[in-house]
Amino acid sequence: xxxxxxxxxxxxxxxxxxxxxxxxxxxxxxxxxxxxxxxxxxxxxxxxxxxxxxxxxxxxxxxxxxxxxxxxxxxxxxxxxxxxxxxxxxxxxxxxxxxxxxxxxxxxxxxxxxxxxxxxxxxxxxxxxxxxxxxxxxxxxxxxxxxxxxxxxxxxxxxxxxxxxxxxxxxxxxxxxxxxxxxxxxxxxxxxxxxxxxxxxxxxxxxxxxxxx
Amino acid sequence: xxxxxxxxxxxxxxxxxxxxxxxxxxxxxxxxxxxxxxxxxxxxxxxxxxxxxxxxxxxxxxxxxxxxxxxxxxxxxxxxxxxxxxxxxxxxxxxxxxxxxxxxxxxxxxxxxxxxxxxxxxxxxxxxxxxxxxxxxxxxxxxxxxxxxxxxxxxxxxxxxxxxxxxxxxxxxxxxxxxxxxxxxxxxxxxxxxxxxxxxxxxxxxxxxxxxx
Numbered sequence: 017x018x019x020x021x022x023x024x025x026x027x028x029x030x031x032x033x034x035x036x037x038x039x040x041x042x043x044x045x046x047x048x049x050x051x052x053x054x055x056x057x058x059x060x061x062x063x064x065x066x067x068x069x070x071x072x073x074x075x076x077x078x079x080x081x082x083x084x085x086x087x088x089x090x091x092x093x094x095x096x097x098x099x100x101x102x103x104x105x106x107x108x109x110x111x112x113x114x115x116x117x118x119x120x121x122x123x124x125x126x127x128x129x130x131x132x133x134x135x136x137x138x139x140x141x142x143x144x145x146x147x148x149x150x151x152x153x154x155x156x157x158x159x160x161x162x163x164x165x166x167x168x169x170x171x172x173x174x175x176x177x178x179x180x181x182x183x184x185x186x187x188x189x190x191x192x193x194x195x196x197x198x199x200x201x202x203x204x205x206x207x208x209x210x211x212x213x214x215x216x217x218x219x220x221x222x223x224x225x226x227x228x229x
Numbered sequence: 230x231x232x233x234x235x236x237x238x239x240x241x242x243x244x245x246x247x248x249x250x251x252x253x254x255x256x257x258x259x260x261x262x263x264x265x266x267x268x269x270x271x272x273x274x275x276x277x278x279x280x281x282x283x284x285x286x287x288x289x290x291x292x293x294x295x296x297x298x299x300x301x302x303x304x305x306x307x308x309x310x311x312x313x314x315x316x317x318x319x320x321x322x323x324x325x326x327x328x329x330x331x332x333x334x335x336x337x338x339x340x341x342x343x344x345x346x347x348x349x350x351x352x353x354x355x356x357x358x359x360x361x362x363x364x365x366x367x368x369x370x371x372x373x374x375x376x377x378x379x380x381x382x383x384x385x386x387x388x389x390x391x392x393x394x395x396x397x398x399x400x401x402x403x404x405x406x407x408x409x410x411x412x413x414x415x416x417x418x419x420x421x422x423x424x425x426x427x428x429x430x431x432x433x434x435x436x437x438x439x440x441x442x
Contacts, residue, residue: 021436022432024429027425027428027429027432028425028426028428028429029425030428031407031422031424031425031427031428032384032407032408032409035384035407035408035424036384036408039384039385057408057409058409058410058411059409092435093432093435094427094428094431094432094435095431095432095434095435096428096431098435100431100434109329109330109331109332110330110332113326113327113329113330114326116322116326117322117323117326117423118322119322119323119423119424120423120427122424123423123424123427123428123431124427124431125427125430125431163434163438164430164434171245171248171249171252172252187433187434187437188430188433188434190426190427190430194244194245194248195245195248195249195270196245196270196271196272197271198271204430204433206426206429206430208426209244210330210332210333210336211244211248211332211335211336212240212241212242212244213241213403213419213421214244214307214333214336214337214338214403215240215241215243215244215307215309215336216237216240216241216419217338217377217401217403217417217419218307218308218309218313218336218337218338219235219240219306219307219308220400220401220417221308221313221376221377221400221401222305222306222307222308222311223234224400225376
């Protein structure tokens with residue numbers, strides 16, 4: 017299968033389409049048009065058609081998309097029908113909340129184990145996931161062929177953990193630390209942090225209300 | 230003070246600069262250069278200079294930036310030195326994890342109260358924050374002049390909650406639901422959801438390993 021690159025923006029919209037399609041009434045119409053989806057999701061219908069063209073054969077004139085095929089195509093594209101094992105490193109507040117989050121399995125991701133350096137939590141279990149010492153990271157990830165790592169350590173530790181993940185064979189890193197990670201070109205990093213989102217929202221309020229202060 | 234628009238990308242990098250500056254050794258140099266920051270953060274120094282020019286007077290040749298002034302300028306720009314009260318709606322798994330997250334106060338955001346429709350949790354407290362019925366949202370937000378709302382309800386409920394927030398005077402919405410919200414032009418929405426991030430990461434693994442399956 018040839019590599020078909022899909023833009024990050026398109027990929028980020030896919031779960032919205034998937035949720036929408038799965039929420040359609042059971043026993044309703046077997047087909048759906050891009051126009052109806054666009055109206056319901058308040059998107060442009062040209063955009064919806066372009067996005068959906070990336071994952072399947074596209075809709076047919078006057079017929080639209082077969083709902084169950086489109087669901088299956090999106091799940092296949094996103095890998096949501098195919099469980100990837102992941103590890104998480106850094107069981108602080110954020111790490112703990114991710115370990116407790118129940119939404120990962122729907123997205124085809126299973127955090128199989130977490131790592132931390134803090135001896136007082138090593139050996140414990142959160143939401144059924146064991147916390148192991150970071151010294152075991154290399155042997156476990158390489159033996160289990162783990163491909164995805166979730167970094168929730170502090171800024172200062174993130175690059176060291178990243179290097180260890182890469183050495184262990186991890187190729188997709190979800191980085192919650194506020195630092196730009198240095199990785200080989202064959203490793204993919206997706207950065208995400210709540211502070212960045214709060215920065216955008218807080219700045220909006222500062223700018224909007226600064227004349228009133 | 231005139232409105233000085235800063236791009237979302239620049240704003241999202243600001244917390245990284247702020248963390249870096251705050252982590253510098255106490256009693257170290259009073260000044261820092263953009264080149265040193267760029268090297269340490271693995272960014273381009275032109276980028277760093279452009280970003281920092283948005284928040285203060287800029288660095289001086291051969292002197293650089295005064296660290297404490299730069300910290301103060303960034304905090305002011307982001308509103309991190311100025312607490313904004315926020316409300317959260319939807320105390321499911323994600324809402325609960327956000328209520329328990331301790332990092333908000335550092336970012337100048339205080340979730341003062343949460344709302345849910347589930348009678349079994351209304352009246353309880355999570356991390357010191359009371360859970361109230363959604364029927365009280367309008368009166369509380371308008372009386373307390375709440376400007377920020379965090380939406381962690383399901384896809385189907387998000388627009389209704391959004392409309393209620395807007396009617397109550399909220400102008401900045403952090404939306405975790407996988408749906409595009411329809412808001413008046415004077416309301417700002419920042420979308421964020423874990424599923425979108427997982428979509429990007431999982432697709433990378435699907436594409437990378439699809440020939441091996």
